[in-house]
Amino acid sequence: MKARTIVFILFLSLLFSCAGSRKDTRMPKVKGKLELDYPLSAQLNRIEGQVLVGVFVNQGGRAQLVELLESSGSEELDTAAQEYAQKIDYEPALLNGKTIEAWTKLLLRYRLTEVPFNPTQWVQDVSYYHSRVENSKDSLQREKNLRRVYANLHGLSHHAAKYPEVKVNEYILNVITDDIRQKYNPFWNTFVAPFAVYDDFLHRYPACSFVDRVKEDLENQLIDTRYAIKIRSVKQSRLLSKSEKLLQIIDQRLQELNQIKDMNKADVAEVMGG
Numbered sequence: 001m002k003a004r005t006i007v008f009i010l011f012l013s014l015l016f017s018c019a020g021s022r023k024d025t026r027m028p029k030v031k032g033k034l035e036l037d038y039p040l041s042a043q044l045n046r047i048e049g050q051v052l053v054g055v056f057v058n059q060g061g062r063a064q065l066v067e068l069l070e071s072s073g074s075e076e077l078d079t080a081a082q083e084y085a086q087k088i089d090y091e092p093a094l095l096n097g098k099t100i101e102a103w104t105k106l107l108l109r110y111r112l113t114e115v116p117f118n119p120t121q122w123v124q125d126v127s128y129y130h131s132r133v134e135n136s137k138d139s140l141q142r143e144k145n146l147r148r149v150y151a152n153l154h155g156l157s158h159h160a161a162k163y164p165e166v167k168v169n170e171y172i173l174n175v176i177t178d179d180i181r182q183k184y185n186p187f188w189n190t191f192v193a194p195f196a197v198y199d200d201f202l203h204r205y206p207a208c209s210f211v212d213r214v215k216e217d218l219e220n221q222l223i224d225t226r227y228a229i230k231i232r233s234v235k236q237s238r239l240l241s242k243s244e245k246l247l248q249i250i251d252q253r254l255q256e257l258n259q260i261k262d263m264n265k266a267d268v269a270e271v272m273g274g
Contacts, residue, residue, distance in 0.1 A: 026094040028057040028104040034088045038110055039076045040147040040210060044154055047074050050109040051081035057090045059099040069105065081108045117159040119171045126152050126175045126197075133205070146208055153197045157221065160194040164228065168192045176200040186245050191229060195221035199253070219257050226250045 041047075049072025056065035066085045071078050085106050093102035129149040136142035160168045169188045173181060180200040187193040198218040201208075208214065226247060233243035 024096050028055075028093045028102050029091040030106075031061060031089040031091045034084070035144075036084055036108065036110075037080055037144070039080050040150060041213065042074060042076050042080075042110065043112070043151055044213075046112055047077065048111055049074050049077050050107060051078055052105060052107050053081055053085045055085050055090070055104050055106060056101065057092055057104055058101050059092050061090045061092045063088070063090065064101070072110070077110050080110075081106075084108065117155065122152060122156060123171055123174045130175070130204075143209060146205060147210075150201060150210070150214070153201060154217075156197060157194045157217075160192050161224075164192045166190065166192055168194065172196050177203060179203060184249065186242075186249065190242055191225070191232075191246055193225065195225055215257060215260070219254065222250050222254055222257075226254075 050070075051068070051072045052070035054065075054067040054069050055063045058064045063086045066082050068078055068082060072081070085108075090104070092099040094100070126149060129145050129152065132145040133142055133149065136145055156168070156171065166189065169192060172193065173188065176196055177200055180196055180203055181188075183199070184193055184196050187196070195218055198214060198221055202211070202214050202218060205211075205214075229243050229246050229250075
């Protein structure tokens, strides 16, 4: 059993701006380690690529200029790579023991990989990142942890799509809030409900920066589950009464999401109308 997860590989290629072959020179170097930020939407849309950027490092070890030298073909990855190059620290170049300004090149590779889906590890990871979100005082760190939680949720949904077994609900129940657990109670022993983790995320973090993406994914998960329930009820007529109850819950949630959409559209129209 495998679920898609995200890893990154960072390759640094440093080029001295002028006398790179001299023995009394030292090329600029990346100082310390800073985690490469793989954009969430790129992860979820399975966008991969590599970006080559040129960085002009000043005598203080900071990026003074960043230029895109070779594009990945994805504007999102290109932007993320340039932002990464801008914020990391460098050891400035040396000439005869003195710091000087110089150019360097960074080749950043964004790659996805397949790893086995481990239910125990998944529960631990989701619970851990939820706690990190709750305890994050820094907004940037909080955002990173939110994205890590969300990427893990997609790992479960991919697994559930391949193996739509009720047993998957056991993993879900370990990471969702009591409100969501009660809301979808009829599903737990009846039908796999991966949409519940998305609704739980929306319930916990209604003001997150990518809330529209969450709502969209939740809606798609609900629609997919609705279709699967209908197919099963046709094949197994004895389950029709249970299926009707499940469909009612899904239809109600879809209606609520559509009402939210309509309200948002109305707000936008009011703003534009002045």
